[in-house]
Amino acid sequence: MNKKERLVAAIEHGTVIDHIPTEKTYQVASLLGLFELKTPVTIGFNYPSKKVGCKGIIKVSDKFFTDDEISRLSVVAPNVILSIIRDYEVVEKKAVVTPEEIKGIVKCNNPKCITNNEPMATHFHVANGVLTCRYCEKEQDINKVELC
Numbered sequence: 175m176n177k178k179e180r181l182v183a184a185i186e187h188g189t190v191i192d193h194i195p196t197e198k199t200y201q202v203a204s205l206l207g208l209f210e211l212k213t214p215v216t217i218g219f220n221y222p223s224k225k226v227g228c229k230g231i232i233k234v235s236d237k238f239f240t241d242d243e244i245s246r247l248s249v250v251a252p253n254v255i256l257s258i259i260r261d262y263e264v265v266e267k268k269a270v271v272t273p274e275e276i277k278g279i280v281k282c283n284n285p286k287c288i289t290n291n292e293p294m295a296t297h298f299h300v301a302n303g304v305l306t307c308r309y310c311e312k313e314q315d316i317n318k319v320e321l322c
């Protein structure tokens with residue numbers, strides 16, 4: 175690891191979220207509930223990246239995300255990598271796994287859908303990058319969803 179990488183990765187315990195498309199950094203932070211946390215959070219973006227052009231990096235101290243929390247990122251940043259840090263060492267790397275069901279998070283793009291007209295959570299079945307609404311069966315591309 176060179177000095178440059180260490181600058182953005184140095185936390186004692188916690189999670190580093192890397193390879194976020196830079197314009198999705200805020201959404202990733204929001205989906206993970208980082209604005210409600212009481213532990214230190216560093217959010218950076220516009221870092222140069224070979225993979226995604228420009229990337230965001232988020233460091234969260236003393237916080238480890240569940241697979242369920244991580245799977246939420248599939249709708250905005252499916253290629254991020256989460257590094258689990260303990261005693262300044264990366265002990266595990268996790269990729270985002272697209273879930274089979276997505277509840278809440280995403281809006282149904284059918285204005286007549288009950289979820290857009292009643293105070294209720296959306297619910298989608300996910301297959302091959304397509305979200306199908308459980309209520310109205312409208313399909314939408316996972317890359318073009320609008321968040322709730």
Ligand SMILES: [Zn+2]
Pocket residue numbers: 282283284287288289307308309310311312
């Ligand atoms: Zn619907």
